[in-house]
Amino acid sequence: MHAYSSLPDLPAVASNLEGLRELLTDPAVWGLPADQCRVLSQPHTVREVLGAVREAAGRARDTLLVYYAGHGLTDLHSEELYLALPDSESEQEWTALRYEYLRRAVRDPSAGARRTVVILDCCYSGRALAGPMSASAQVADYAVVEGTCVLTASAETRAALSPPGETYTAFSGELIAALADGIPGAPDPIDMDSLYRHLHRALAAKSRPLPQQRNRNTGGLIALARNRAATTPPEHDPLPPRTPGAAPPETSQESGAATRDRPPEESRLLEEFARARARALGAAHAQTLDTRRSDAHDLGEAGQHAEAARLFMQLAEDCTRALGANHPDTLDARHHHARYLGDAGERAEAAQLLEQLVEDRTRVLGPDHPDTLLTRHNHAHDLGEAGQRRQAIELQEQLTQDRTRVLGPDHPDTLLTRHNHAYNLGEAGHHAQAAELFEQLTEDCIRALGPDHSRALDARQNHARYLGDAGQRRKAAELLEQLIHDRTRVLGPDHPYTLLTRHNHAYNLGHAGQRREAAQLFEQLVQDHTRLLGPDHLRTLGARHEHAYNLGEAGQRPQATGLLERLIQDRIRVLGPDHPQTLNSRHDHAYNLGEDGQCAHAARLFGQLVHDRARVLGLDHPHTLNTRHNHASYLGAAGRHAEAAQLFEQLVQDRTRLLGPAHPDTLGARHDHAYNLGEAGQRQQATELQEQLTQDRTRALGPDHPDTLNTRHNHALNLGHAGQHAEAARLLERLSQDRTRLLGLDHPHTLGARHDHAYHLGEAGQRRQATELQEQLTQDRTRALGPDHPDTLNTRHNHAYNLGENGRRRNAARLLEQLAEDCSRVLGPDHPDTLSIRHNHAYNLGEAGRRATAARLLLQLTQDLTRVLGSGHPYTLSAGRDHAYYAQRAQRWRL
16 A cells, blocks of 8 residues: 555555566566466455455465555554555554454465465554554564464564655565575575575665564465575585485474575674664663574574574573563574574584473473474484484474374475484484385475475485485486486576485486496586586585596496595595595595405505594494404405404404494404404304304394305305315305395306305315306306306316316316416416416326326426516425426336
């Protein structure tokens, strides 16, 4: 209402209406069809206003927005709010629109809107600049409609302004600017909380009256318009990129969205404004406290969480002294003190504060009050982030029920609690259950909020995340590939969340076995992160890590090692030598060296990393334990089995103490302890440990679990090495059958068990049966792996060996001659396997009666072994002895 018969005119209000109409119908802002954006410029009767509101409420199916600008009147006796019409008169409230009637029109049972926003541009008194507007005290508190967000231009003791010479009123001018230009750092679309925080900051910087907002049920999560300034990366990701050993969580608190850092000039103006308020009104005055609250919020939203927590703690103390312990502002300051304390990393302390605040808000406001429910939500959140997942899950499960009962199942707050409940289940290791809950949540968010809403997209991402963590990597990658398409369409290709989804898509592809493709995707992601964020940004460095890691897993170990060496240098420069991500890169660098055959070098690097991780993280930290495991593993792989067994024995004790005897990591350490004991020559002790471990893994993991099958394999091998070849062959025959059933005939593990079964059959004296099995296995490995694969060559070697031991020396020699040529071509003439096959070839020739030829070949072999291994190496000495033997036999035969 801009023109009045008795009250002062407000010409800027007409501009407000036209400016808002243009923006709301702009496809780049809301895209509201023109016929669904109704403007009542000068309605003269209550019937006209309420009829239009009821009609709009009946037609709306998603969001209903009601905006009023003009004078406000109050009933002198009841303090009830009235909205002035053109013919309204001061102190004659019956000539205006009673707000209660507008509230009832919005709450009409026939209304179809799921969300309602009410914006009132009116104020408390008639002072300040020319053209003031008046309203009741605490307008927002009174005006709240259940299921709505109410945003007003006035707070208690405040006056809204219609500054002379300006196009719009003060409040609506900032509102229009925010919608037209967007809000840097705010989410896209802009929610009401983000809009309120921005308006509060912008008006405070100009020393103008501050707005007020109240949320009931819908809270501040209602999305109002697209954010034209949505280019700045958000402060918190829905699922931060994960590197090996690190998996930052996805969760969300019910509080303001991330905002931009304040420019120094704006900060200075706000601080001067707060000091001036305190000098003029007193430190405990409501406006002074409100300004301090706003400044503390801005610090927290700019990322200065510890400082914001300190200011809110002081504010809570002053509010208690000035307003009382049970005043809403006191309770609100305590809430935000705990909130920012948690954001500063003090999760356990924040949870304790929120636990007490839950009790106080329940006592003062009641258990179903939105603020009580909000505090319960954040209490559970901080408990989970403090590591108390089980307790958080229980609280969130109960809160979901209560919010469903109080707010309804499709309310954004209910959906958010379900989100965090599922998240904590996933972080507690219940990946399949979390994936199932996120799948259902995705469907509900799409139905309630729309398929392109950020909550729906986040739920889809977490559904895929925990599906992958539950072992369904390929399915997760498929879901994330579709999500990339949708996020690119909704947010753009360079939006942080689009890039994040690309990261997780590549991550799951890699873990699904498609390492080469994952490496290519991460390589492209590194380029995009470098272009958008710079080479030293954490996400750029994280993508470089994953690129190198997947290259290594794709078999390109030297290239991966080189990339990780350079990454370690960059992470030390950017993050420091003790940063967890620097330590992660050192871990994977050592791992790739070990997998490339440089086991001694890898063991040395892992030993240094054990020391550094124990110093930085603690001896019992999971990453330290993992590094200790790898250090012992590569010591064993380098031939230092006795040292490795000692380290594994201590690791078993520590993991049993920390994780329990049935934990997979404890069982894994026991497995490697027994293996290295066996390789160190303690076969009997290793056999006993593996026999017990087989029983424990069967009980904990099931008889068909890969780890159970691996332990059965190693148990049988140690029995064989201890001389019990017949028993080993029997166990390996059963293992071959089980692996064939579970994995298929051509799986590498099945082929490995069949190979060892045939070998120990031969060593048990059943040479003919062993030969038949190895002949078939050679064909299968050639088909499955190729003729030049090392495993195929090894089976051919054992087949020829058993043929010779079964008396068919001539046939064995013929096969070994061809195998020596193939190994020399594939592995090299000086490879240990090539040299061993040449020895067996000559031996079988000698045993077949061709002693002179055998002696000649063994003389050549001795010379080559001397050159490669040295004259004193056992293999060189053995070849020399056999050469002498067959040379002597050949000489006697000639005589």
